[in-house]
Amino acid sequence: MTLTLEDIAKFSGVSRSTVSRVINGDEKVSEETRQRVLNIIQQYNFQPNMAARRLAAGRTNVIGLVIPTDGGNIFNDPYFSSLIQGVSAQCNHREYSVMLWLAEPEFEHRMVSQIVSNGMVDGVVVSSTLIDEPIVLSLQNSMMPFVLIGHRPAIQASSVDIDNLLAAYQATSHLINCSSPRKRIATIAGPQNTIAGHDRLKGYNLALQENGITIDNTLVIVGNFSEASGYSAMQQLLPTRPDAVFVASDLMAAGAYRAIREAGLSIPGDIAIVGFDDLPIATQMDPPLSTIHQPIQRIGEQAVQLLINQLQHEESKPTHLIIQPELILRASCGCTNLANNSA
Amino acid sequence: MTLTLEDIAKFSGVSRSTVSRVINGDEKVSEETRQRVLNIIQQYNFQPNMAARRLAAGRTNVIGLVIPTDGGNIFNDPYFSSLIQGVSAQCNHREYSVMLWLAEPEFEHRMVSQIVSNGMVDGVVVSSTLIDEPIVLSLQNSMMPFVLIGHRPAIQASSVDIDNLLAAYQATSHLINCSSPRKRIATIAGPQNTIAGHDRLKGYNLALQENGITIDNTLVIVGNFSEASGYSAMQQLLPTRPDAVFVASDLMAAGAYRAIREAGLSIPGDIAIVGFDDLPIATQMDPPLSTIHQPIQRIGEQAVQLLINQLQHEESKPTHLIIQPELILRASCGCTNLANNSA
DNA sequence: GTGAAAGCGCTAACAG
DNA sequence: CTGTTAGCGCTTTCAC
Numbered sequence: 001m002t003l004t005l006e007d008i009a010k011f012s013g014v015s016r017s018t019v020s021r022v023i024n025g026d027e028k029v030s031e032e033t034r035q036r037v038l039n040i041i042q043q044y045n046f047q048p049n050m051a052a053r054r055l056a057a058g059r060t061n062v063i064g065l066v067i068p069t070d071g072g073n074i075f076n077d078p079y080f081s082s083l084i085q086g087v088s089a090q091c092n093h094r095e096y097s098v099m100l101w102l103a104e105p106e107f108e109h110r111m112v113s114q115i116v117s118n119g120m121v122d123g124v125v126v127s128s129t130l131i132d133e134p135i136v137l138s139l140q141n142s143m144m145p146f147v148l149i150g151h152r153p154a155i156q157a158s159s160v161d162i163d164n165l166l167a168a169y170q171a172t173s174h175l176i177n178c179s180s181p182r183k184r185i186a187t188i189a190g191p192q193n194t195i196a197g198h199d200r201l202k203g204y205n206l207a208l209q210e211n212g213i214t215i216d217n218t219l220v221i222v223g224n225f226s227e228a229s230g231y232s233a234m235q236q237l238l239p240t241r242p243d244a245v246f247v248a249s250d251l252m253a254a255g256a257y258r259a260i261r262e263a264g265l266s267i268p269g270d271i272a273i274v275g276f277d278d279l280p281i282a283t284q285m286d287p288p289l290s291t292i293h294q295p296i297q298r299i300g301e302q303a304v305q306l307l308i309n310q311l312q313h314e315e316s317k318p319t320h321l322i323i324q325p326e327l328i329l330r331a332s333c334g335c336t337n338l339a340n341n342s343a
Numbered sequence: 344m345t346l347t348l349e350d351i352a353k354f355s356g357v358s359r360s361t362v363s364r365v366i367n368g369d370e371k372v373s374e375e376t377r378q379r380v381l382n383i384i385q386q387y388n389f390q391p392n393m394a395a396r397r398l399a400a401g402r403t404n405v406i407g408l409v410i411p412t413d414g415g416n417i418f419n420d421p422y423f424s425s426l427i428q429g430v431s432a433q434c435n436h437r438e439y440s441v442m443l444w445l446a447e448p449e450f451e452h453r454m455v456s457q458i459v460s461n462g463m464v465d466g467v468v469v470s471s472t473l474i475d476e477p478i479v480l481s482l483q484n485s486m487m488p489f490v491l492i493g494h495r496p497a498i499q500a501s502s503v504d505i506d507n508l509l510a511a512y513q514a515t516s517h518l519i520n521c522s523s524p525r526k527r528i529a530t531i532a533g534p535q536n537t538i539a540g541h542d543r544l545k546g547y548n549l550a551l552q553e554n555g556i557t558i559d560n561t562l563v564i565v566g567n568f569s570e571a572s573g574y575s576a577m578q579q580l581l582p583t584r585p586d587a588v589f590v591a592s593d594l595m596a597a598g599a600y601r602a603i604r605e606a607g608l609s610i611p612g613d614i615a616i617v618g619f620d621d622l623p624i625a626t627q628m629d630p631p632l633s634t635i636h637q638p639i640q641r642i643g644e645q646a647v648q649l650l651i652n653q654l655q656h657e658e659s660k661p662t663h664l665i666i667q668p669e670l671i672l673r674a675s676c677g678c679t680n681l682a683n684n685s686a
Numbered sequence: 687g688t689g690a691a692a693g694c695g696c697t698a699a700c701a702g
Numbered sequence: 703c704t705g706t707t708a709g710c711g712c713t714t715t716c717a718c
Binding site for chain 1: 345388390391392393394395397398403405408412419421423424427428431432435438440441442443444445447450453454456457460461462463570571574597598601604623624627629
């Protein structure tokens with residue numbers, strides 16, 4: 001039923017190899033032959049069989065996207081959706097397909113051996129949120145090319161990430177110095193076993209230090225990036241009477257809003273807030289949330305680009321893309337300078 | 344470097360065929376041989392090469408998940424995230440992998456021919472939101488087994504879906520008859536070229552009819568399921584002074600809340616609301632949103648089950664799973680009977 | 687129960 | 703520039 005190279009060869013009066021050459025863009029085919037074959041291919045809408053191709057050439061034109069789920073319902077956070085979308089879009093452009101692995105811990109072991117040794121993909125993009133991600137280590141020990149989303153200095157692989165530390169530093173500094181300056185700057189941090197959570201807290205600390213503010217541990221609550229955790233973190237924070245909070249994710253900021261509203265306080269009047277991520281909800285919050293913009297989709301796209309370049313050029317030395325953060329000022333920080341506003 | 348069947352055969356002192364039999368669970372292998380081979384396999388953590396397997400057997404143990412994106416940034420809606428998660432989880436359990444195709448319209452054609460003819464997947468799950476989804480038609484004309492998410496009576500394929508019409512009927516009826524009954528029942532409907540949008544509007548109409556309320560077209564505004572469209576739809580609705588609104592998605596309900604709040608009206612005091620989807624945000628809205636629960640993740644899982652059963656048993660007649668809706672009563676409908684409450 | 691042998695559809699030397 | 707020839711690693715008759 002489905003056609004093979006052989007059939008196309010027969011139809012166009014050449015050998016199988018020539019058809020293969022045409023398909024793979026080999027230079028050494030006369031223009032005339034090429035056109036003839038191309039026509040036939042198009043006419044029959046011929047698609048070479050991936051499995052055979054893989055077997056013969058060791059290449060699948062498929063990349064894997066690995067997202068560790070850590071047991072949590074990671075998908076309440078649009079972060080991963082955007083990532084998937086970016087990865088997928090770039091793959092479409094480059095004529096690659098994407099194999100998605102949501103790495104539930106229980107299947108992790110089987111998944112890793114699959115990924116690295118059964119030849120389904122040419123390489124993988126790994127969303128490496130945890131500082132100590134076992135999958136990343138396994139990958140490191142394999143021959144499988146991969147690129148990380150999330151910077152991991154210790155790992156010998158390309159990566160793309162936002163500068164979390166700098167971003168948090170800027171956000172916190174802004175709270176301290178903007179036109180509606182604050183004194184008691186709290187933070188709702190992310191989990192400290194994640195790179196982002198860790199670095200963002202470091203950025204917060206740095207900003208306080210540089211502005212001569214001593215760090216008060218009662219003003220630091222660690223959440224888990226979710227709305228619910230932001231809510232309860234804010235409840236814990238309220239008795240300490242902060243007048244500003246740097247929140248390490250927009251989702252947690254939404255939770256903080258809820259707690260503040262319930263306490264009958266106003267934003268930014270009583271408490272100024274700056275978030276992190278610039279999710280779509282940030283513009284719809286009341287008041288609209290000042291936050292750090294993360295071009296998540298672009299990050300996904302760039303990870304794929306790095307990976308494909310690496311696959312095609314056999315480049316050996318890792319590239320590290322660090323994306324510069326951008327602070328988006330809206331109403332929640334009480335800043336009146338809205339030059340940089342958006343939406 | 345990586346092992347082959349041949350290697351395992353050598354190590355265990357049998358032939359390649361026997362190893363293959365063991366791996367594929369063929370009965371005709373002596374228990375003793377089986378154990379010996381199994382041990383070696385485990386010891387070396389051997390993974391059979393998928394490409395070779397596919398080529399020889401015509402089976403990949405990979406299913407495709409196709410999500411048409413219609414150009415929109417579909418991923419603001421957690422619906423698709425949950426779907427992906429459900430599909431992925433079930434595939435993990437059944438030892439399948441999932442190939443994800445976000446069908447951007449521009450790549451649709453190429454994607455479809457890939458899907459159906461290059462043998463990367465054994466079958467596909469398609470999220471069929473549009474009534475007239477071209478991909479579904481192409482699939483229909485191919486030999487590729489597939490199951491639909493979203494009911495399509497005209498299509499000869501298994502499907503799983505919620506009973507949108509009944510759900511909308513129940514939601515609307517509740518608004519009319521609950522302990523805080525209403526008269527001017529409006530609706531913010533979904534796009535009428537989607538199955539869900541269409542059926543939910545039908546359910547709304549049916550409920551009005553059955554309760555002897557004449558349908559007033561000024562009380563019907565069509566949105567596109569997004570927060571923003573819910574917001575502007577509600578703005579259009581406000582001048583018509585509805586006292587209740589059935590909103591065809593929770594995201595739109597969030598937008599409606601925003602418009603109502605800005606207009607200085609209260610929920611459910613001035614306007615009662617019932618949403619649709621029961622997204623995580625529903626419980627966090629203020630007041631918590633009464634809505635129709637959709638077990639999206641389960642729907643994804645069941646679609647995979649249907650597909651895999653079909654693949655393994657060569658079943659021919661399509662199965663249609665219709666999931667019964669469940670109305671979750673929270674505070675937004677003004678109903679005091681909170682027996683059914685959640686979260 | 688087990689092994690030998692014939693491909694699955696393609697790519698990649700190697701000749702010419 | 704093009705055709706011939708070996709496989710890639712596995713499954714699956716078909717003998718034994």
